[in-house]
Amino acid sequence: MIYFDNSATTKIAPEVLQTYDTVSQKIWGNPSSLHNFGENAWNLLEQSRQQIAKLLGVKPSEIIFTSGGSEGDNWVIKGTAMAKHRFGKHIITTSVEHAAVRNPMEQLRELGFDITYLPVDKEGRIDPADVKAAIRPDTILVSIMAINNEIGTIQPIKEVGEILKDYPNIHYMVDAVQAIDKGVDDLVFSDRVDFATFSGHKFHAPRGTGFVYVKSGRQLAPLVAGGGQERTLRSGTENTPGDVAMARAIRLIKEGEDEAVKREQAIKERIYDHLSQFDHVKLISGRDKGFACHVLCFAIPGVRGETIVHAFEDKGIYISTTSACSSKKHSEAGTLAAMKIPEEIATSAVRISLGDQNTLAEADEFNKVFDTLYAGFQKIID
Template identity: 55%
Template sequence: MIYFDNSATTPIFPQALDTYVKTSQRIIGNPSSLHDLGNQANRLLEQARKQIADQLGVQSKEIYFTSGGTEGDNWILKGTALEKKEFGNHLIISSIEHPAVTETAEQLRSLGFDVSVAPVTAEGFVDVEALAGLIRKETILVSVMAVNNEIGSIQPIKEISDLLENYPKIHFHVDAVQAITKVETNQWLTSRVDFASFSAHKFHGPRGAGFVFWRDGRKLAPLMNGGGQEKNHRSGTENVPAIVSMARALRLSFERKAEKPEHVRLLKNYLLDALESYDKVTLFSKMEEFAPHILCFSLKGIRGEVLVHALEEKQIYTSTTSACSSKKQVESGTLHAMNVPSQLATSAIRISLDESNTMAEIEQFLIVFHQLYQKFEKIN
């Protein structure tokens, strides 16, 4: 089996799974309980918080645990809207955000908030000048992802940060789900970023766990109310085994990247060079200003799901666009925003790599792809 769908989810590290199992078996207390079993759980929880904060170079008190990236995105957008509604009702997102952001923004629009959408260039990068033109006195939030989940374009977070230095009251949120451990942290976690959302299963942690970076001094209304966990900001009994496992997975992911800093980029570069030689292949993910782990391309005349299933028959696993949209069989929202023709957009597939992938897997993929290319060429 060749697994090239790491942007959808990554296999959990054996060490992280071992941590999850042992914590589940040995730490039975609720972190909110007053007795010693509760204290044990709480100590582990705070150790995990510190480990994650240290990896990002932030303060422990700026890390809040969630169920994943979708909850984080929802919390930050809705929490900002609720917290700052007396100061303004205007939010700005980009046209290539994940559905967790776009659909949340749409819900807020239905509740009376005003949402503007910043356009992107033909290459898939947010137009900072156009975004600047959307800001007005009622603006309370700007939300832009760090790395696009469909084509891998690294968004100009530093330039947007510079722009927002002139608007200190506007919350700046970055969906960093596809960026963490793949792109250098200082490219997307600037001193102007107020909030960032993360998901454990994107860096070999368990599903159903995530966290939010919340810069100290900013205000956000709770999305979850109840028992007052996470300093009364995110109620619900913390999933201690998953959180501890997530912290270990994050550390291991950073270590693996440090051991092989150019490995994934070399794999992608090899793939790009090979795919460029095919007349009917259109590449959307280049090397410059694109994340090293995502490669999106179209095979003219062949719908994306057809190619994905043809590869699956050879035990090669890819996806069409994002995992959240692939089963709906809709064209890539990112490619649509880039004004890519619909016929080409519906032919797009995504390969997403990881440090565990090998050059031998890349070569095997290219052998199979060449066979499929010739087969589809005869059909067409």
């Protein structure tokens, strides 16, 4: 089996699973309990928070555990709206955000907020000048993803941050779910970023884990209110085994990040260069530094994306139709629509998404299988 769908989810690492099992069985006390058993769980949780913070170069108090990327995105967006609605109800985001950002924005629109969706160019990238032009006296939040989940575009996070330095009261959020272990921490944790969201299952941690980076001093109302866990910002009994396992997963990926990024870029380029030889293949992702090392989107116009996915599946290779969150809806991808990609291409688009465990040998096998499948698709194309 060749698994090229790592942007959808990753396999939990054996060492991480071992940590999860050990903590579940031996340190299962409630971290909020006053007895020693609870204290042991709390200490372990805080050690994990400190480890994540150290690896990412931030303060432990700035790491707030959540259940994943969707919760994190919803929390920052709605939490900002709740905390700052007296000062304004205008939010700026992009036309290529993940549904976990786009749908909460639309919920706020129904409550009277004004949402500005920035356009993108032919590579799916916003123009920082459009951010500046969209800012109003009542703007309270700018939300921009670091790496696009469908085609891998890296957004100009730092450039937008430079603009927002002149607007210190506006919150700046980065959806960094696709960005961890991809060599772009300098973008995600640049000086002006106030919030960044992460999801554990994207980097070999258990599903149902995640965290939000919350810059010290930033006002954010809790989305989940209750017993006051997580600095009163995110209530609910802590997922101690999951969060501890996630901390180990981050440590493991950070140890091999540089090598993994180089290998993923090499794999992507080998496949990209091979696909570029075919007249009826449309490469949507780029191969330069403006695109992430791990995402490659392409299309065979005239062949539907799900047909391509299942054809590769029959050969033991797993890819997806752009975003896995919307792939079963058989709809044109949001990013490609925003890029004004013709429908014939958009509905044919598929995504390869690489991980640190993929190899060049798998790229060569993919290319061989592609040759065989493409020959069969010629009947449809012609």
